[in-house]
Amino acid sequence: MPLLTTEQLLQRCHNIAGMTLGQLAGQLKVKMPADLKRDKGWVGQLLELALGAEAGSKALPDFPALGIELKSLPIDQQGKPLESTYVCVAPLTGVTSQSWSQSWICQKLQQVLWVPILAERQIPLAERVIGSAFLWQPSAAEMQILQQDWEELMELITLGGIDQIRGAHGKALQLRPKAADSKALTAAIGARGEPIQTLPRGFYLKASFTAAILQRQFNLTNSP
Incomplete structure (x- = not known):
């Protein structure tokens, strides 16, 4: 059944909250990988199937009719994110005239x-638990931080400084290599303005940024 309203989507989230990934995979008759080393996107794909996401690999939000993007978020027992969150591929050429509001990452966010998953390393994949999903829209302050990070990163890319960008850049956004192997190269701009080949890059939300979102949503404390 296609989703017609946000309420229907949240009801589907409610229906799977508390289930393990193994239980959900069994219910949907989806084969589980042994681990996520070669199947990093498997959890997201399982949730897309369970919740009725329709975009697939198209350049659209996961729920196009609702304008909602789906993101799974691995957390520990204290509710802290275990890693940064991949958002989308970063453009490395032809970006001089693009504005933040036109950017694909701005549209996606x-x-x-957010669907938190209790996914500490020692928990077998099948026993990891789906948490309570919630909708998030960036506040004006969050949007300003994201825009500032994006503009600084895009300026470095445009000026040929892509190889100088490290994970420490940005308060909320990271730019990191995003490729299945080191042979998957893409076009970019070199330090002297010359065309070069480099690893594709992706935009990621830093764990500290998503931790703040979770803290606000669930009134979490900062206890260790």
Whole structure:
């Protein structure tokens, strides 16, 4: 059944909250990988199937009719994110005239359905538990931080400084290599303005940024 309303989507989230990934995979008759080393996107794909996401690999939000992007968020027992969150591929050429509001990352972050997953390393994949999903829209302050990070990163890319960008850049956004192997190269701009080949890059939300979102949503404390 296609989703017609946000309420229907949240009801589907409610229906799977508390289930393990193994239980959900069994219910949907989906084969589980042994681990996520070669199947990093498997959890997201399982949730897309369970919740009725329709975008697939198209350049659209996961729930196009609702304008909502789906993001799974691995957390520990204290509710802290275990890693940064991949958002989308970063453009490395032809970016001089692009504005933040036109960017694909800005579109994707307009409204996000976060699905926390209790996924500490020692918990077998099948026993990891789906948490309570929630909708998030960036506040004006969060949007300003994201825009500032994006503009600084895009300026470095445009000026040929892509190889100088490290994970420490940015308060909320990271730019990191995003490729299955080191042979998957893409076009970019070198330090002297010359065309070069480099690893594709992706935009990631830093764990500290998503931790603040979770703290606000669930009134979490900062206890260790």
